Amino acid sequence: xxxxxxxxxxxxxxxxxxxxxxxxxxxxxxxxxxxxxxxxxxxxxxxxxxxxxxxxxxxxxxxxxxxxxxxxxxxxxxxxxxxxxxxxxxxxxxxxxxxxxxxxxxxxxxxxxxxxxxxxxxxxxxxxxxxxxxxxxxxxxxxxxxxxxxxxxx
Amino acid sequence: xxxxxxxxxxxxxxxxxxxxxxxxxxxxxxxxxxxxxxxxxxxxxxxxxxxxxxxxxxxxxxxxxxxxxxxxxxxxxxxxxxxxxxxxxxxxxxxxxxxxxxxxxxxxxxxxxxxxxxxxxxxxxxxxxxxxxxxxxxxxxxxxxxxxxxxxxxxxxxxxxxxxxxxxxxxxxxxxxxxxxxxxxxxxxxxxxxxxxxxxxxxxxxxxxxxxxxxxxxxxxxxxxxxxxxxxxxxxxxxxxxxxxxxxxxxxxxxxxxxxxxxxxxxxxxxxxxxxxxxxxxxxxxxxxxxxxxxxxxxxxxxxxxxxxxxxxxxxxxxxxxxxxxxxxxxxxxxxxxxxxxxxxxxxxxxxxxxxxxxxxxxxxxxxxxxxxxxxxxxxxxxxxxxxxxxxxxxxxxxxxxxxxxxxxxxxxxxxxxxxxxxxxxxxxxxxxxxxxxxxxxxxxxxxxxxxxxxxxxxxxxxxxxxxxxxxxxxxxxxxxxxxxxxxxxxxxxxxxxxxxxxxxxxxxxxxxxxxxxxxxxxxxxxxxxxxxxxxxxxxxxxxxxxxxxxxxxxxxxxxxxxxxxxxxxxxxxxxxx
Numbered sequence: 255x256x257x258x259x260x261x262x263x264x265x266x267x268x269x270x271x272x273x274x275x276x277x278x279x280x281x282x283x284x285x286x287x288x289x290x291x292x293x294x295x296x297x298x299x300x301x302x303x304x305x306x307x308x309x310x311x312x313x314x315x316x317x318x319x320x321x322x323x324x325x326x327x328x329x330x331x332x333x334x335x336x337x338x339x340x341x342x343x344x345x346x347x348x349x350x351x352x353x354x355x356x357x358x359x360x361x362x363x364x365x366x367x368x369x370x371x372x373x374x375x376x377x378x379x380x381x382x383x384x385x386x387x388x389x390x391x392x393x394x395x396x397x398x399x400x401x402x403x404x405x406x407x408x
Numbered sequence: 409x410x411x412x413x414x415x416x417x418x419x420x421x422x423x424x425x426x427x428x429x430x431x432x433x434x435x436x437x438x439x440x441x442x443x444x445x446x447x448x449x450x451x452x453x454x455x456x457x458x459x460x461x462x463x464x465x466x467x468x469x470x471x472x473x474x475x476x477x478x479x480x481x482x483x484x485x486x487x488x489x490x491x492x493x494x495x496x497x498x499x500x501x502x503x504x505x506x507x508x509x510x511x512x513x514x515x516x517x518x519x520x521x522x523x524x525x526x527x528x529x530x531x532x533x534x535x536x537x538x539x540x541x542x543x544x545x546x547x548x549x550x551x552x553x554x555x556x557x558x559x560x561x562x563x564x565x566x567x568x569x570x571x572x573x574x575x576x577x578x579x580x581x582x583x584x585x586x587x588x589x590x591x592x593x594x595x596x597x598x599x600x601x602x603x604x605x606x607x608x609x610x611x612x613x614x615x616x617x618x619x620x621x622x623x624x625x626x627x628x629x630x631x632x633x634x635x636x637x638x639x640x641x642x643x644x645x646x647x648x649x650x651x652x653x654x655x656x657x658x659x660x661x662x663x664x665x666x667x668x669x670x671x672x673x674x675x676x677x678x679x680x681x682x683x684x685x686x687x688x689x690x691x692x693x694x695x696x697x698x699x700x701x702x703x704x705x706x707x708x709x710x711x712x713x714x715x716x717x718x719x720x721x722x723x724x725x726x727x728x729x730x731x732x733x734x735x736x737x738x739x740x741x742x743x744x745x746x747x748x749x750x751x752x753x754x755x756x757x758x759x760x761x762x763x764x765x766x767x768x769x770x771x772x773x774x775x776x777x778x779x780x781x782x783x784x785x786x787x788x789x790x791x792x793x794x795x796x797x798x799x800x801x802x803x804x805x806x807x808x809x810x811x812x813x814x815x816x817x818x819x820x821x822x823x824x825x826x827x828x829x830x831x832x833x834x835x836x837x838x839x840x841x842x843x844x845x846x847x848x849x850x851x852x853x854x855x856x857x858x859x860x861x862x863x864x865x866x867x868x869x870x871x872x873x874x875x876x877x878x879x880x881x882x883x884x885x886x887x888x889x890x891x892x893x894x895x896x897x898x899x900x901x902x903x904x905x906x907x908x909x910x911x912x913x914x915x916x917x918x919x920x921x922x923x924x925x926x927x928x929x930x931x932x933x934x935x936x937x938x939x940x941x942x943x944x945x946x947x948x949x950x951x952x953x954x955x956x957x958x959x960x961x962x963x964x965x966x967x968x969x970x971x972x973x974x975x976x977x978x979x980x981x982x983x984x985x986x
Contacts, residue, residue: 296692299753301683301715301731302703304692326910341909341919353644356684356693356734373909373920386690388697397692 287317287379292339292357295398304356310384310398319379320359320400321408334362334389337400341373360389360396361403378405428452428515429508432609432620434581435517438598438968440524441981443628444495446620447473447506450612454482455489455510462491462508464498469506473498485614492620501983522972528979529956530824531777532635534768534813535974536567537595537649538806539588540788540799541829543950544837548796548883549803551837553872556862566811567827570952574961576970577948578831581610584946588788589660591830591967592652596625596781598971606648606666607656616659625974626654626673629779632980636676636778638767640809642737642760642802643785644682645670649830653781664696671702674709674727676778677767679720679758680785681733693734703731716756720766728770732757739786739798739904740805744873748903760784764809768816777822779978782809791833792941794893795905796885797877799835804872817955824958824977828951828970831944834888841897842881850897850927854884887942891933894922908933908940916940 290313298305325336337359361378380403388395432448439445447469449462457479462469470476473496480490489510498504501523507516538545546565550556554563580586582602590601599622602610608619629635641650646663655662655669667685670678686702687694706729707713714720714730723730733750737757742749744759751757758766764782771778784806790798810827817823839860845853855861864881865874877899884897893907908916915937922928935943951970953961957977961970975981 299693299734301681301734301754302691303687303694304734306692326914341906341921353695353735373911373917386692386694393697395689395695395697 287319288313290318290320290382292320292322292359295357295359299356304397306384310382313382314384316382317379318382318400319377321375321377322359323374324376324405325354325358333391334360334394337361337376337378358396358398360394360399361405362399362401364402364404367405375408376405377408378403380404429510429513430612431506431508431515431517432611433517433519433599433622434609436520437517438520438522438972439498440598440623440628440972440975441501441521441983442497442499443623443631443981444497445622446609447477447493447496448609448611448620449477449491449508449515450483451489451508451510451513453488453511453513455513457481457489460489460491460508460510462506464506465504469493483613486612494621522975522981523983524972524976524979524981526979526982528977530822530977532772532820532823533779533957533974533977534816534823534825535595535779535781536784536806536810536813536825536827537592537781538784538787538803538827538829539643539649540791540831540833540944541784541803541806541949542791542832542835542945542947544833544835544885545787545791545799545803546950548800548837548885549807551863552800552865552874552877552883553804553807555865555867565807566814567807567952569814570825570827570954570958572954572958572961573950573952574963574965575948576828576951577964577966579946586831586944586946587660588648588830589652592649593624594967595828595830595970596652597622598968598975600966600968602658604660605658606652606660607654608658610658616657616662617665619656619658621656624652624654624656625779625971626675628975628980629978630673633978634774634776635978636771636774636776637673638677638771638778638780639670639675639680639783640677640760640763640767640780641680641783641785642740643680643783643789644685644733644736645678645680645731646682646685647736647785649783649785650678650680650781664698664700667702668700671706671709676774677728677730677770677780679714679728679730679732679763679767681731681735681737683715683731684734686731703729716754717758717762718756720758720763725770725773728766730758730763736786736789739790739795739802740873741798741801741877742904744801744805745876746901746903748901760805760809761812764812768813772816772820777978779974782813784809788830788833790904791835792943793905793907794835794887794890794942795900796835796883797899798904800883800885801873801877808872814954822956824953824955824974826951826953826958826961826970826974829949830967832947832949833942834945834947835885835942836888837883837885839884840881841884844880848927850895850929853897855881860884888945889935890931890942891916891935891937891939892918893931893933894918894925894928895931896922896925896928898925898927910940914938 297307322337380400383399464472646666684695711729712723738749840855891908960973
């Protein structure tokens with residue numbers, strides 16, 4: 255269900271144009287988006303690091319759809335949001351003793367969209383990017399991203 | 409030049425310090441003789457260097473400290489001046505009066521420099537820190553683990569038999585309330601500080617790594633002894649409590665820097681979670697923003713590396729780095745029984761008891777003794793979201809680790825054991841919750857006074873843990889402060905409790921995931937809506953201790969006073985022989 259109070263992520267549009275590497279107009283390839291779950295992302299987890307799964311690697315550059323929760327954003331004008339497997343009880347952007355889960359996915363939207371309640375699950379479709387990348391504006395480091403993405407409430 | 413305004417003249421005439429400068433260390437600081445600290449004076453305004461005077465006992469500070477003070481005309485982020493001298497020492501025990509003056513600004517503080525006995529009382533010190541260890545968790549752990557018949561406990565916790573005790577005041581320099589950073593920092597340096605600060609006084613500049621430092625226990629041990637150093641936790645190694653043993657930062661969130669500061673002091677044994685800050689940024693799972701490889705560096709420095717319990721058991725002699733989780737390790741309840749949380753991803757995490765035994769076995773090889781800090785990290789992490797069963801079971805595990813240390817002491821009587829919390833939670837045990845009481849409303853099933861009776865936990869598994877926490881007549885705990893949340897009156901068997909989540913206005917609202925649990929009721933919070941979970945309380949902590957040196961714990965003590973007892977026990981600042 256969509257929230258009654260909406261505010262536009264107006265600032266998403268402009269900065270999105272400033273990230274050509276991420277948001278090159280290649281867009282999703284011409285095939286149906288593959289469903290990807292959080293469990294599909296990594297084939298192994300150990301204290302020495304996470305191992306990208308073959309399925310994740312195979313979908314690089316393709317259009318994928320993921321279901322999850324929108325974490326509280328860094329700031330209203332943030333140009334991305336973090337997709338988490340479960341709703342975040344703590345806000346790592348706001349609280350110094352909270353930390354992100356290992357398996358987050360960072361979503362860069364193709365156009366402004368309204369926020370949803372963080373309690374509500376959403377479905378995101380975008381082009382999958384895999385690999386370490388730091389957001390130049392916020393220094394936020396991500397490993398798995400959906401770019402040129404759009405989402406809707408489930 | 410300077411013009412004095414009327415109000416300043418009036419203030420001066422009233423003998424109130426006009427534009428009072430701030431001197432670090434603060435007034436009434438206790439400083440171990442010979443321990444390096446940073447002296448900083450922050451003036452309220454821009455002053456001229458020739459007008460600045462800093463004296464100690466009436467003598468120029470530079471002469472007393474053997475070091476010139478550097479002048480900062482304009483401090484970053486301010487329009488005011490400061491003077492600073494890094495890593496100075498005072499060797500002479502006693503009271504010292506420090507006065508800083510510049511123009512019409514003046515400030516005087518008193519410092520107490522202390523020495524220790526010439527000879528150590530204890531060869532080893534084991535410091536047990538239960539994060540958030542409130543009296544209610546001890547009581548609940550005793551009843552849940554040992555049982556109770558006709559009002560008398562059927563057994564005692566290991567911590568119950570430590571024979572010296574004190575009430576500990578936990579407040580920070582900036583508020584009556586406190587967090588795990590400044591509290592443990594007070595224990596580990598002898599200086600109180602501000603919320604979020606570790607091993608520093610909190611100055612006014614924005615840089616979190618330039619604040620005036622004080623020596624911490626790891627540095628003091630390295631400077632004055634050949635003892636081994638160990639830390640065992642179930643949190644991230646960079647979390648506030650273990651960080652306070654080693655680190656200097658205004659911001660406990662500087663975890664990448666903290667990991668480096670920990671390893672720079674080369675602890676002989678260091679076991680816990682938080683590997684994400686040990687991995688270079690290109691490794692998936694890393695939380696570093698640089699390419700430093702602390703695991704690789706540790707191996708090169710001769711550390712054995714263990715990433716699970718099996719590897720820890722097989723690790724060769726020598727220095728040991730145990731990294732058992734990328735983040736915080738799982739709660740004892742999940743590790744031992746429920747297999748929830750992240751146990752499926754990290755299935756072979758060692759428990760606190762085994763880690764403590766491994767650390768004691770290794771550290772006790774040093775003929776000069778050791779200092780070991782063991783933290784029951786996750787008592788607090790469960791207390792915040794009001795996940796009482798997880799907090800209580802972690803308290804039982806913490807107590808079992810204390811029991812292991814008490815076994816060690818039987819053959820190593822020259823060991824001081826200290827058990828304390830860093831702060832408390834406003835959680836109280838008020839009775840029981842009995843599913844078999846009539847009705848559907850859960851509040852009518854809360855047994856109070858005589859109706860509380862006794863809980864019906866069973867113990868057939870040969871451990872101090874109940875067979876299950878989900879019994880029909882269980883302990884009833886509630887918090888005095890809370891965000892909006894659904895009270896379910898039940899243990900959270902499906903995974904750790906997440907009582908509130910943020911909405912689009914950045915306010916924490918009740919997590920709807922618990923709404924449909926039978927009997928769940930919405931409780932409207934009584935703390936600001938930007939608080940995600942229940943908060944720390946200001947109530948005193950109870951410290952207990954046993955062994956040589958423990959007799960110094962008595963009455964009411966400030967958290968910073970505890971460091972002096974540790975220093976005395978190990979004779980870290982022996983009075984110079986004539």
